[in-house]
Amino acid sequence: MRLSQYILPTQKEDPSDAQVSSHRLMIRAGLIRKEAAGMYAYLPAGLRALRKISAIVKDEMDKAGAMECLMPELTTADLWKESGRWDSMGPEMFRIRDRNSMEYALGPTHEEAFTALVRSVVSSYKDLPVNVYQINTKFRDEIRPRFGVIRSKEFIMKDAYSFDIDQGGLDESYQKMAAAYRAIFDRCGLETIPVQADSGTMGGSASEEFMVASEVGEETLLLCEKCGYRANQEKAEFKRSSSEFGEKSALTEVNTPAIKTIDDLAEFFSCDGKLFLKTIVFVADGEPVVAVVTGDRDINEAKLKNYLQATDIEQADDETVVAVTKSSVGFAGPVRSEAPRIIFDSAVANIHGAITGANKTDYHFTGVEPGRDFVIEEEADLVEAVEGDLCPDCGEPMITRKGIEVGHIFKLGKKYTESMKVSVLDNNGKAVVPLMGCYGIGVTRTLAAVIEQHHDDSGLTWPASVAPFDVHLVGIGKGDEEKAAIDEVYNSLISEGLDVLYDDRKLSPGVKFADADLLGVPVRITCGKSYFADGELEIKIRKTGEQSAVKPDNLSKKIREILADHN
């Protein structure tokens, strides 16, 4: 491509509304433009990089035996009603009506659509296993789109769905995808950390997330450097201490006017937050539930939700809190509680002389004793693991990292095949419900993640595998003759089958170099005075800054070597 005829609107200054580096650089390098919050247009260079990623994804999926399809973006309400998700998906799903008032959703994910497709084409165990996928746009009415293309209302996802006759088959399909994902991210030049994850609203059993370590990651990961345990904070378990703490004493009611938060209470009683019993009211599937944890910990709602096997959980509003605790917000506690159901974190049983709300406005109890002052009927792991907590496998202290989730694989089991009545005949002629797995990669997000991992102060430093071009040819020539000579170099590179971006603009060299650095194509060839004097081209590796002189004869060979090295 000749840059003089290409749309590559580079910007010298950072856009004011972009915070994270990938977003800033994608705008500055002219890869994307923002249309509205969470909606981006891909310009030619950005689309090239995106297509490179899609091609890698497709290649590895195909190699793993998956079959590419293309599903409609518009999905009928009936489809979602079959699985029950028309109601459970909530406002995240974009819903629209046609002129006849028929209801549709813009596909936020395609379990239902693919399940229905497979249902219509398989009838025997001989037809299984199948793994079908697409690379297509997803629509999600995100609560808060942010970080550019990392979290947007519309994004491109590769979603695959496997169907197997039995658990062994599902395990195999799942392992194939796990291996394919490792290969995909590796080829994209991404270092990912696979972690155990909560399976969330997708349902199902095993689940693994592929995270890209990044400061701007929205996920917190707990990692054990000793044994390799890795989990998303939502899922992360940790070795609970069985040692008891605090000192037994008599139950006493203390006036604590308007002192509600753990911090304020710790100051008021001048003691450790750990000695408090934090009591929070939730509403799970419409029913109020009270959770009690020690004051030094945060409740992990995902764990609570899983324990309750609830489909929806949220903190109760003030009215509900008042109704449940018979006091104003901030004075809830397990002692003499009238709450219908109380779940205790497993650390609560070890506490002595705890302090907790008295279910009476402006009063707390001290000297609270589990067993004596309240009964623990339901106990579970309810709290969030934090840095320094002990690894559940080996007991070493764990560390935390921030990560961007680029891929997620699940074993769904029969969740959809059962609700949508898929059945095939097994080798005994008996109808069985196939087991399903689902496997997603955020393609546009992967692009942003690649940039998060590959940039420096001057701009992008693409891995060759996803770079929009192989070579950035900077021409610095004066008269027509020199320009014609540079054109020749350009043509010869193209004839070698290389993707070349040729900067033929009438601009000063500094501008061209700065743009080349910003766009970050792996190899830069400068054709200027040394070429006209000695017939030598300058070749520079963007990532390392390494520079050398080459004769035109060896040029394409040299370029291919560099590209192979910088994947």
Add this chain to the structure above:
RNA sequence: CGGGGUGUGGCGCAGUCCGGUAGCGCACCUGGUUUGGGACCAGGGGGUCGAAGGUUCGAAUCCUUUCGCCCCGACCA
């Protein structure tokens, strides 16, 4: 949705408190001189200040309403 911030040529910003009819840098156009790390000179085009309403002789500036966008929290690839 709650909290915080912001909206002025394509981009980045000043002006707003103390109303007087819009400015700077970059980009763009023309001519000329330049050409290996964001050149220089001269000339030039482009905005009614997010939107609506109000106060006033007069509003980017004051008041009211409203919308967009960004950041922090609950959702997710």
